[in-house]
Amino acid sequence: xxxxxxxxxxxxxxxxxxxxxxxxxxxxxxxxxxxxxxxxxxxxxxxxxxxxxxxxxxxxxxxxxxxxxxxxxxxxxxxxxxxxxxxxxxxxxxxxxxxxxxxxxxxxxxxxxxxxxxxxxxxxxx
Numbered sequence: 001x002x003x004x005x006x007x008x009x010x011x012x013x014x015x016x017x018x019x020x021x022x023x024x025x026x027x028x029x030x031x032x033x034x035x036x037x038x039x040x041x042x043x044x045x046x047x048x049x050x051x052x053x054x055x056x057x058x059x060x061x062x063x064x065x066x067x068x069x070x071x072x073x074x075x076x077x078x079x080x081x082x083x084x085x086x087x088x089x090x091x092x093x094x095x096x097x098x099x100x101x102x103x104x105x106x107x108x109x110x111x112x113x114x115x116x117x118x119x120x121x122x123x124x125x126x
Contacts (some may be wrong), residue, residue, distance in 0.1 A: 006041065009038050024046075
């Protein structure tokens with residue numbers, strides 16, 4: 001599993017096109033040890049939300065709700081990771097790059113409106 005956590009972080013870096021300096025995660029225990037080792041090895045500072053404090057991370061909480069209603073509940077999903085992962089990846093790319101946000105504004109237009117805008121990829125559970 002260490003390889004999977006490290007692989008995820010390498011893919012994330014490739015996707016955002018720059019080094020990852022820090023990540024904020026919740027306190028979920030899924031793969032915690034493997035993820036901690038991978039972030040330490042890559043020199044990524046990790047911050048944690050306070051336990052049972054969704055207001056620490058409202059964007060992620062809202063994203064999780066969107067993921068559940070727009071993808072999870074409205075999809076005929078397979079339990080096979082070989083089929084599930086590509087479908088989730090496609091949805092995440094659509095969500096982060098193509099899908100309108102904030103009253104119909106597309107993500108690339110948000111970045112143009114705010115030159116200090118940092119790319120943010122929302123991933124459930126991380």
